[in-house]
Amino acid sequence: KATSFHGPLTIAEALNVKGNVGIGTDNPTAKLEVKGDLKLEFGEAVNEFSSDITLADNSNQAVPTQLAVKNYVDNQVKGLQESFTTKKLEVTESLKLGNGVEVAQFSETISPSRDSSLVVVPTEQAIITYIKSTLEKFGLFDIEEIETFELATGVSLKLVHIPAGSFLMGSQSSDNMSSDNERPQHQVSVKQFWMGQFPVTQQQWQAVLGDPKLKIEDDPKNPSHFKGDNLPVEKVSWHEAKEFCERLNQKFQGQLQGRKFRLPSEAEWEYACRAGTTTRYYYGDEDSILEQYAWYDGNSDSKTHPVGQKIPNNWKLYDMMGNVWEWCEDTWHGNYDDAPVDGSAWLFDDNNDYRLLRSGSMIGSPRYCRCAFRGNSSPSLRANDAGFRVVCS
Secondary structure, eight states, rough: OOEEESSOHHHHTTTTOOOTTTTTTOOSSSSSEEEEEEOOOTTTTOOOOOSOOBBBBSSSSSOOOOHHHHHHHHHHTTTTSOOOOOOOOOOOOOOEEETTTTEEESSSSSSOOOOOOOOOOOOOOHHHHHHHHHHHHTTTTTTOOOOEEEEEEEEEEEEEEEEEEEEESSOOOOOOOOOGGGEEEEEEEOOOEESSSSSSSSHHHHHHHTTTOOOSSSSOOOSSHHHHHHHHSSOOHHHHHHHHHHHHHTTTTTSTTTOOOEEOOOHHHHHHHTOOOSSBTTTBBBTOOOGGGGBTTTTTSSSOOOOOOOOTTTOOOOOBBBSEEEEEEOOOSOOOOTOOOSOOOOOOOTTTOOOOESSSTTTTTTGGSSOOOOOETTTOOTTTTEOOOEEEE
16 A cells, blocks of 8 residues: 655654554555655755764765665654554655755665665654645645734734745636736745734734834724724725734744744735645635635625634635735736746836735625735725735745
């Protein structure tokens, strides 16, 4: 029996996915295939294994003996609480460091029966990091990678870790709901970041604006038309959303470790919305079940609703379709000609200062809720169906 996880993977976490690898059954997995690049976190390295599987200090290339390879695989098994054996690990693409420098090519297999003595073996932590990010990406099991920031007593801001990856941004002309401004469809690579699990709520807005440590002269007012602590804040301009992010940076400057709160780029927003999918909506192509996933003109009674009531996407992000529009950092461009492919915000257009809005809203049609739909408005817009969510990187 073989188990194949498509995308980045590593061993230690995969062995814990009992339903997928057959732990404790009569048919345990005999082969684990890894399809995708193996990337190390920044600062980690691949080192030389000696015959007793210890790390040498002076090499970036692994050259274990046959015994070292056997011990490496055997040690993975010993760490399990249940009887299980992984006999073979296949990696079909290259091993890379966190900064993108290619180290070496994985050989065809890592197994006790391998004849050759030359094989690249990553550190155990690198393997764990690799599998963890991919299992999260494809929703194979829940990884609790949610970071919580306490805004005030009883008020918190939850951020979900969004793994690095690549995706096709935009839509094809064959989609009869699509627009020319969603083309050309193009490949974009996005670095990891953290994203608000929900749109910013009115309670969160007031907690940040009312913090006396920030020395804010203005009254911590609630601009929203529809009032409620757990309703998304709305009637917030692009400039005010940016200011909210800056005040978060002031409040948490001691614990961000070089990161900053900000608005998402348009590419980051669509990448996070899709969560590894390629369909019209993050659950599929059909409108018939949209009401289970979004507040839109067909079910909202033309008002906003508390965040988190609809089914989230694969990355546990809620309200990415409908409820309120969400501001992005980018300047509006009429199509994707010459758009960035690195996930960064597309900031300059001499012809206008309009900014991007994504998600659709409670008064919009299903067409606006599509992952690829692009809205735009003046950055000074304050509308009762326009809010935002934050990212951190």
